[in-house]
Amino acid sequence: MTKTYFFYGTLSYPPLLERVLGRMPNMRPAFLDGFEPRIARRNGEDQPFPILVPSDLGVPGILIDTETEAEETRLADYEGGYRLHAVEVVADGTGGTTPAQVFMPDEGAWEVGEPWDIAEWAETWGELATEAVEDTMASLADLSFDEIYDRREQMLVRAAARVRARETSPASLRRQAALTDVVVRERRSPYAKFFAVEDYDLQFRKFNGAFSAPMERAVFVSCDAAVVLPYDPLRDRVLLIEQFRVGPMARGDGNPWLLEAIAGRVDALESPEQTALREAEEEAHLALNELVPVAQYYSSPGAKTEYIYSYIGIADLDDQAAAPGGLDEEGEDIRPHMISFERMVELLDSGELNNSMVVICAQALIRKREALRAQFGAA
Template sequence: MTKTYFFYGTLSYPPLLERVLGRMPNMRPAFLDGYEPRVARRNGEDLPFPILVPSDLGVPGILIDTETPEEDARLYAYEGGYCLHACDVSADGIGGTVRAQVFLPDEGAWQTGGAWDLADWAETWGELATEAVEDTMASLQDLDFDQIYDRREAMMVRAAARVRARETGPATLRRSAERGDIVVSDRRMPYAKFFSVEDYRLQFRKFSGALSAPMERAVFVSCDAAVVLPYDPVRDRVLLIEQFRVGPMARGDGNPWLLEAIAGRVDPLETPEQTALREAQEEAHLSLRKLVPAAQYYSSPGAKSEYVYSYIGIADLTDDAAAPGGLAEEGEDIRPHLVSFDEMVALLDAGELNNSMVVICAQALIRHRDALRAEFGQA
């Protein structure tokens, strides 16, 4: 038995609707009287989706028909924070109204912001929201709507990482992956907060050409990160930061305060370069003159999804160039250290620089120091 739905918000964006429904339905232009779309707000924060509020303006949208109860379930799951209401909707070309199901918020469940425009939303969020549908739908068997809502930013961060991951690196020596080389038969999410853990049951194409036996693998899903080691080619000094880290603590390290390069999560609407510049301000109150790419890499590919973009940041590292930083709301307490290039090398050789991001940045600086001093070393 088919059902007719009227969509006015993100589900009227064809790529996202196709991803949610599992197919591309016939979309008919329609109009709903008595409402207008407004930006949804919660706790004073604008959110990247709309709600309908009573209004004389009316709202344009689309009508679609589902074909199976499974499609109805997928739509309702995606719109889990709303309730279905039957409304009379004007459909183009029929000269009358159609009874359709409309997702409307419970009264008082959301605050309302400014006017909402589909084209503006699609330009900013369309690609990421469509990519995030995969995580939303995969989470349904393990999480309720409120838990999924609380993870909306983390899912957008992951969606942005997935978009960047389409730009695969070179494959001159390693094999080139093809469709069908990886078969995922099950995916579960037993833990999901700021980070998440995903359990996969999968097969992969072996070098012999055959698929492997089914195997179970767990992945710690974290975001893409940007890391930058500030370097002053005139004074030949670098800036390191120091902070407490819970990973070494959990390992049993007797001193979980690490010397690091500046680093942070690449937010959904940022480039890695923008992240590096922002984090330099947040963590050390430091402005960088230029970013020089150092390396891109998976930090621990056997268990983590994290991908790192690293840079050498050209900076003027005067004695008062940096200050203690970090965001209090994120529990950060960061101390900067200005050291000479030779001191950095000594710390590296002694093992006091003991995390992958700063080690890779330091090695890149050692390799390119002469070139950087020649290009940027004029006072």
Template sequence: MADLFFYGTLCHPALLDCVLGPERGGVTGEPAHLTGYAVRRVAGQDYPTITAQQGARAAGVLARGLTAAALARLDFYEGGHGYSLRPATVETAEGPRPAQVYFPDHVQTPDGDWRLSDWVADQGAVTLLAAQEVMMAFGQRPAAEVARRFPQIRARAASRLRAATPGPTALRHRARDGDVTIRETRQPYAHYFAVEEFDLTHRRFDGTISAELSRAAFIAPDAATVLPYDPGRDRVLLIEQFRVGPMARGDRQPWLLEAIAGRVDAGETPEQTVRREAQEEAGLDIGALHRVHGYYPSPGSVSEYLYSFVGLADLPDSAAGLGGVPGEGEDIRAHVIGYERLMALLDAGELDNAPLLLSAFWLARNRDRLRAEA
């Protein structure tokens, strides 16, 4: 058995429950503090670090009764992010006690105070969902590999959090608790994206429960798109880039014309995403955003949900050119074309991806209004 002192996110009981899983039983916790240290926010991040500071006291929780199996789960969760256990003496109501503490292996720049209550309110829910996916990989993949995928894991967690708000049900079945029962979930592949397999039952339209079904889904985080439109010049900006999806299908024309698009990162709104991506992909400032729709492009097998917008922008001839983030392997060409040519390309079939098609149709319906308002 071992005792560990937690000073950061693992002080959140729900997160500790998730990480320990079946090893949670028998572990007790009590308030404690580590003298000569302070808990500070890591610069530019939402998680804490612990730094030596004379006269300070780092408050936290002393977890007692951790088994070797529990320690293995904790090491998997923390170790992939560059934290190692070191011995320390913590103060409890009963006096000093020896404990192990996760200290960072590398220098972290502190920037202001970090409070557990603020973190739980802002990041607790998405972190808990991300931890569930992380711990699915325990015993299956190395901790360092999972840590490299953590931004994608958090983005998918944020997608699940947004999906928890149900959409309208004026015509379709209104789902209730017990309508879907998942007996087992597996993740046979996980990298930038993931594939998950489910053994499940669901309620049928006649009220009965289906036989157990095995289904697989391609797990991708939410994404957002924007079609820049200049109502004064009556122009749009399209981007062109190589796409692996058409290549994998065997399409001899894997360069596509698209709206600007990107993954919605954790802690980011779809609106913030499209403004960031417009800068990265085309060096473009987007003004007012008009929502086209939110939708699943391929709900039979893909979890991705898209938020599409038309964004007002200034589009002189100089807005065309090359862009993208080289470090992310992006090679992007921007085209500035008139509205009539956009419609001609649509009619000719050269616009062949759903976000751009939907945005072009929305623009056709709302173009006169946007020009009048401008």
């Protein structure tokens, strides 16, 4: 038996509804009296979805009919923090009311924010929220709704990375891949916090055209990142930062304080360039004048999703240009070092610059240095 649902929030956005339901249903305009949609808030922070509160304004939305119990299960799973309530809605063109089910949160579960505007939400969050559906639905077998909600920011960051990953990349030598060249048989998320681990059962098309045998692969899911090495072409001076790193510590490195380029996660609504500028301010209180692209690359493609956007940042590196930085809430304690170009080369040759991101930026600076000094007026 089919059920009729009334949607007024993110599920009234057709691309997202299609992704959750697995098909595009017939959507009929409708109106619910007695409520209005407001932005949900928690701890004073706006969330990218609405709640219903009592009001005389009423709520515009859509009606859809499910076809199978599996569709109803997918809707209930996606709206795991809400409960179904029976309502009567006014369907356009019928002249009367229609019984429907609507998802609503428990009273007091959320703080009430500003009025909800579906068009404004769609422009800002629509594409990312739709892309994040895949992660949400894949996590349902392993995580509770509260655990998934706690990872909402990471899921949106990953969704933004997936959108960027669809941009055309060069393939003049490697194979021209098709969507049908990889078959994911099963995907699991046994661990998911700030980072996540995903287990895949998959097959891929081999160079002879046949598919590989089924194989299991684990992937460490981290976000896209932006890296920038500040350089002053007039003073021929470079800025490095130093901070404690848990990776070398866990490996057994006797000195887990590394010299690095400035770097950070590309947040959901940021471009990599915006991230580079923001991180320079956060980590070294440094304003960059211009970004010179270096390279884009996977840091460890055999096991990690991390994709790096790297830059040389043109800056005025006088003696007061930088200061210790980092965010206390992220446990950061960062010390800047302003050094000559020659000293950077010495550190590279000695192995004291020992992480891939700073090595790649330093090598790029060696290659681009003379052109940058000429471009920005060095003698």
